Amino acid sequence: MSTSLLRPPSLLRLLGAWRAQDSAQPAYRQLAQALRMLVLDGRIGLDVRLPGERELAAALGLSRTTIAAAFDRLRDEGYLESRQGSGSVTRLPPGGAASAPADLDMTPGGNLLNWTHAALPAAPGVAPAIAAAVDALPSYLGDLGYDPLGLPVLRRAIAVHYERRGCPTSPDQIIVTNGAQQGFSLLLKLLAGPGDRVVIDHPTYHNAIQALQRAHVVPVPVGLPTHGWDIDAMDAAFRQTSPRFAYVIADFHNPTGRSMDPATRRALVAAATRSHTPLVIDETMVAMGLDFASPPPVALHDPSGRQVITLGSASKIYWGGLRSGWIRADPQTVAALGRLRTTMDMASPVLEQLAVARLIEAGEGLGARADMLRGRRDHLLGLIETHLPHWHVESPTGGLSLWAQLPRGEATALAALAESLGVRVAPGPRFGVSGAFERFLRLPFTLPEEQLTMGVERLAQADAQLHARNPRGRDSLAFALEADRLI
Amino acid sequence: MSTSLLRPPSLLRLLGAWRAQDSAQPAYRQLAQALRMLVLDGRIGLDVRLPGERELAAALGLSRTTIAAAFDRLRDEGYLESRQGSGSVTRLPPGGAASAPADLDMTPGGNLLNWTHAALPAAPGVAPAIAAAVDALPSYLGDLGYDPLGLPVLRRAIAVHYERRGCPTSPDQIIVTNGAQQGFSLLLKLLAGPGDRVVIDHPTYHNAIQALQRAHVVPVPVGLPTHGWDIDAMDAAFRQTSPRFAYVIADFHNPTGRSMDPATRRALVAAATRSHTPLVIDETMVAMGLDFASPPPVALHDPSGRQVITLGSASKIYWGGLRSGWIRADPQTVAALGRLRTTMDMASPVLEQLAVARLIEAGEGLGARADMLRGRRDHLLGLIETHLPHWHVESPTGGLSLWAQLPRGEATALAALAESLGVRVAPGPRFGVSGAFERFLRLPFTLPEEQLTMGVERLAQADAQLHARNPRGRDSLAFALEADRLI
Numbered sequence: 001m002s003t004s005l006l007r008p009p010s011l012l013r014l015l016g017a018w019r020a021q022d023s024a025q026p027a028y029r030q031l032a033q034a035l036r037m038l039v040l041d042g043r044i045g046l047d048v049r050l051p052g053e054r055e056l057a058a059a060l061g062l063s064r065t066t067i068a069a070a071f072d073r074l075r076d077e078g079y080l081e082s083r084q085g086s087g088s089v090t091r092l093p094p095g096g097a098a099s100a101p102a103d104l105d106m107t108p109g110g111n112l113l114n115w116t117h118a119a120l121p122a123a124p125g126v127a128p129a130i131a132a133a134v135d136a137l138p139s140y141l142g143d144l145g146y147d148p149l150g151l152p153v154l155r156r157a158i159a160v161h162y163e164r165r166g167c168p169t170s171p172d173q174i175i176v177t178n179g180a181q182q183g184f185s186l187l188l189k190l191l192a193g194p195g196d197r198v199v200i201d202h203p204t205y206h207n208a209i210q211a212l213q214r215a216h217v218v219p220v221p222v223g224l225p226t227h228g229w230d231i232d233a234m235d236a237a238f239r240q241t242s243p244r245f246a247y248v249i250a251d252f253h254n255p256t257g258r259s260m261d262p263a264t265r266r267a268l269v270a271a272a273t274r275s276h277t278p279l280v281i282d283e284t285m286v287a288m289g290l291d292f293a294s295p296p297p298v299a300l301h302d303p304s305g306r307q308v309i310t311l312g313s314a315s316k317i318y319w320g321g322l323r324s325g326w327i328r329a330d331p332q333t334v335a336a337l338g339r340l341r342t343t344m345d346m347a348s349p350v351l352e353q354l355a356v357a358r359l360i361e362a363g364e365g366l367g368a369r370a371d372m373l374r375g376r377r378d379h380l381l382g383l384i385e386t387h388l389p390h391w392h393v394e395s396p397t398g399g400l401s402l403w404a405q406l407p408r409g410e411a412t413a414l415a416a417l418a419e420s421l422g423v424r425v426a427p428g429p430r431f432g433v434s435g436a437f438e439r440f441l442r443l444p445f446t447l448p449e450e451q452l453t454m455g456v457e458r459l460a461q462a463d464a465q466l467h468a469r470n471p472r473g474r475d476s477l478a479f480a481l482e483a484d485r486l487i
Numbered sequence: 488m489s490t491s492l493l494r495p496p497s498l499l500r501l502l503g504a505w506r507a508q509d510s511a512q513p514a515y516r517q518l519a520q521a522l523r524m525l526v527l528d529g530r531i532g533l534d535v536r537l538p539g540e541r542e543l544a545a546a547l548g549l550s551r552t553t554i555a556a557a558f559d560r561l562r563d564e565g566y567l568e569s570r571q572g573s574g575s576v577t578r579l580p581p582g583g584a585a586s587a588p589a590d591l592d593m594t595p596g597g598n599l600l601n602w603t604h605a606a607l608p609a610a611p612g613v614a615p616a617i618a619a620a621v622d623a624l625p626s627y628l629g630d631l632g633y634d635p636l637g638l639p640v641l642r643r644a645i646a647v648h649y650e651r652r653g654c655p656t657s658p659d660q661i662i663v664t665n666g667a668q669q670g671f672s673l674l675l676k677l678l679a680g681p682g683d684r685v686v687i688d689h690p691t692y693h694n695a696i697q698a699l700q701r702a703h704v705v706p707v708p709v710g711l712p713t714h715g716w717d718i719d720a721m722d723a724a725f726r727q728t729s730p731r732f733a734y735v736i737a738d739f740h741n742p743t744g745r746s747m748d749p750a751t752r753r754a755l756v757a758a759a760t761r762s763h764t765p766l767v768i769d770e771t772m773v774a775m776g777l778d779f780a781s782p783p784p785v786a787l788h789d790p791s792g793r794q795v796i797t798l799g800s801a802s803k804i805y806w807g808g809l810r811s812g813w814i815r816a817d818p819q820t821v822a823a824l825g826r827l828r829t830t831m832d833m834a835s836p837v838l839e840q841l842a843v844a845r846l847i848e849a850g851e852g853l854g855a856r857a858d859m860l861r862g863r864r865d866h867l868l869g870l871i872e873t874h875l876p877h878w879h880v881e882s883p884t885g886g887l888s889l890w891a892q893l894p895r896g897e898a899t900a901l902a903a904l905a906e907s908l909g910v911r912v913a914p915g916p917r918f919g920v921s922g923a924f925e926r927f928l929r930l931p932f933t934l935p936e937e938q939l940t941m942g943v944e945r946l947a948q949a950d951a952q953l954h955a956r957n958p959r960g961r962d963s964l965a966f967a968l969e970a971d972r973l974i
Contacts, residue, residue: 046823046826078819078822091819092819092822092823092826117631117633119631119632119633120631121628121629121630121631121632122628122629122632126628127624127625127628130621130624130838131621134617134618134621137614137617138614140808141608141609141613141614141806141808142608142609143608143808144604144606144607144608144807144808145606145608145609145802145806145807145808145809145810146604146606146807146808177832178665178810178832178835178836179832179833181829181830181831181832181833182831182832182833185830185831185832189701194681207829207830207833210829210830211830211831214676214827214830315632319628319632320631320632320633320833320834321627321628321630321631321632321633321836321837321838322632322836322837323632323665323832323833323834323835323836324836332565332578332579335579336533336579339533339579340701342668342694342697343668343672343694343697343698343701344668344669344672344698345664345665345666345668345669345672345810345832346666346668346669346694346807346810347807347810348665348810349665349808349809349810349811349836349839350808350809351617351808351838351839352836352838352839
């Protein structure tokens, strides 16, 4: 691997207001924590060489001992590797993203509230569906167990499900995948190569952005306006950038919770058709309607059957632990995806497919969980109004999170502070490219209400601390540069 | 997608001796069948433009009506698409590789014997392990179900399993994957990019070759000698081509069934270490010893723990329908693979992981199935000696297939003929690059004995027909060129 160098001004920009004013923690621990978070967030890449201790000490106005202690700590934790003559290079520790940072026990109450996941535990129907699948399994155990396109029984159930939603579908238009994320990677591999462009909603699902970047595909962000979607801007992006495809979450949009109305769907498909841009519509959240059911699928507006590709998933509505999703496309594309899949991971497990077929056939939707989620969403909206009245929040019509707008561009600094106060949140830049959305946080309402309360209280505490340090209301960057000079 | 053109001389070479002498089928059907097989085999790529009807008729010495009828048939089946002015372009039909060719009902007995899969139905322990996993599931249903590195219980079980094999391993050296094929694609994505080189055994596992080619990675084949491995040649390839890694199946080698002896393992690791070439050792077949158990893992000879990466799989020993595998590597590499995986398909399903943990903890090996496989192997060896005494076959010490050497380079022609006689076999070139191994077929001994008998009888019939047409013993190519002139 080749190493790239991060210069002090860039690192200062990334760090923002990393130091909590009234924290009991010494500066070296706070600095280590801020750097660790940037690495875990992917905002500092792996294998990136940090500035030297002396250079960084000068830039931050701290003693070299402080920098050395922070680096020592990160080395011990596995986030840095230092080699004679080649400086300190970012790494991930053994266990990676799954391992808890070493400072967790230092947070209030001794526990960190992880508020970054927009997902639910298993739906009540999952255990019975698995039991039924186990009953059906014996007739499959005599086969070899490989079916790159998916078990016929599941492909049929998915096709029937689209038909129920008003969108006639034959089973040969369906390929079963190991979740919607695999569906996205398969399509990415089939449709685009390094240097190609792909249009995305902006903000959009963070793992889609990461997959594009990993594949050296260039995301072309089309910003969401105050309400709905800007199809004129999409149209212009299609015509001006010749993208290989456009990735759109029509409902319920992640992270904003929006739903695209039928007229906008028609206009989107028309624009895509004019410029021959395939549309990849991510329906992972489609069943998560809270105020109304989602409109008919975008694919309905595509009579050719070749313009719209739909990603589906059992992860949000049933359970992420099933790892089951699918792609709906024209049969030719499905066949090509099947060939591609044999070189990727062959096929999906049999038992999960049997269980998901049962869940889809039963057509169990959100059910009682919709009431629960509405309750949690409204609870969270109320909490923000009470504790953070200067934040602006659009009430999401569905999905699992809301998109909170801060008065100033300080999301990363706020998230770093909040982590030291015991709550981990996803700052806006994760959902965009080029550091956009510093004025936003994604707040899932999937946690129980008492945890949401605790989360908002800790966030409000972080917000107050940040404002105490930064009373004149400037953005993270300007403030950070000045603050560091003052230290 | 861009279209490439296949010229008549190349197509003639690929077709070989496509026409069975005493077949009741008309020429157009035989030609369609031969072309279909080349497409299904990937020997003619997708989106490749075939020669025009007139041009091909002249090259094959057939009437234009015959060519047109063959193309019509392939169009009807979905293997060709013709557009005004742009000729006939290869496609895959809806349903792709999984759909049965339309001529199957024409084969003797009305059924095609598919003899291409080296895999077994589920082991007896699978159903009880799944039942136990279902019992353990409730305590997981309250979680979100995502764990990019795998469930701790399974990672521990796999680590203990390596320890039992003499190779101390900690759980943070293990990442669970959706089968060994996904393990290979993850490593490929982590370690190599387009234009990079990767050293492979030659022949080797066909899906590994396909994955390399899909990723535009250049395979550097190191031929297996008459017995064992040629470590000097490996060493030279490491030094001369600076590969990103080497992919080796030490036991039991697919397709030859060989096992690498301990001294050769030591020499291989030493050579890799000298040139800093990571070794990716595929142990998918390691539990399939028939004459002896496999020697200690290659990783045992790597005290650094950073030179050897091991791929494991539950597919061959337990069941392919579990889609469960793993990678053993240093913790740093495992962490990087975990990050990569979240953009690929997030994680493996929970239930399968619980089941595989139980299977590995129970340590159930091949058991009674070893006797069954030895019986089938010996039965197949006997059949070949009786019906095809001019073939040379190395008796495999393990694995699931044997590698049969034909007296002449006619494997593709033989396989095409055999398919029209009711048996589908995998010709040697699938296991190599640049059309190598035209003198070989892979014959799995996983089928029941009566099916092996039927398979060899049909193969012998095809062999006899090919020799009747080609009595002077020349290779496919020369023969095809001359035969086509004679028609």
